[in-house]
Amino acid sequence: MQDLQTPPSAEARQWAMLCHFAAFFGLVFPFGNLLGPLVVWQIKRDLDPFVDAQGKEAVNFQISVTLAGLACVPLMLILIGFPLLALVTVGALVLTIIAGIKANEGQAYRYPFCWRPIL
Incomplete structure (x- = not known):
C-alpha cells in the first residue's frame, strides 16, 4: 500500500488518467467504454x-454507465428513455x-452515483 503522505509518481498519475480516458473507446467500439x-x-x-x-473506480463507473444505458433502451418505448439516455451520456x-483531470493531478477520484461491484 502506498504511503498516504507520498504523492503518486508522474507515470502512475498518467496511467491512472488513461484508465479514466480509455472510456472514450466507447465512441469507436461497442462497449469500448467498458473494455x-x-x-x-x-x-x-x-x-x-x-x-x-x-x-x-473507472471500470466500476463504466459498468454503472453501461447498465444505466441499457435500462434506457426499453424506456424508449414510452419516450422517456431518449432524454434519460442523453442525460446518462452527458453525465458520463x-x-x-x-x-x-483529478487523477492526473494525483488526487484519488470517486465517481458519484456509482455501483462498485469490483472492490
Whole structure:
C-alpha cells in the first residue's frame, strides 16, 4: 500500500488518467467504454496502488454507465428513455473528464452515483 503522505509518481498519475480516458473507446467500439478502462487497468494495475484504485473506480463507473444505458433502451418505448439516455451520456462524459483531470493531478477520484461491484 502506498504511503498516504507520498504523492503518486508522474507515470502512475498518467496511467491512472488513461484508465479514466480509455472510456472514450466507447465512441469507436461497442462497449469500448467498458473494455478500454478494463484493459488499461489489467495491464498497469501492478505499477502503483494509485493506478489500481483509479482503474477499479473507472471500470466500476463504466459498468454503472453501461447498465444505466441499457435500462434506457426499453424506456424508449414510452419516450422517456431518449432524454434519460442523453442525460446518462452527458453525465458520463463530464464525470469521466473530471476524473481523468483529478487523477492526473494525483488526487484519488470517486465517481458519484456509482455501483462498485469490483472492490
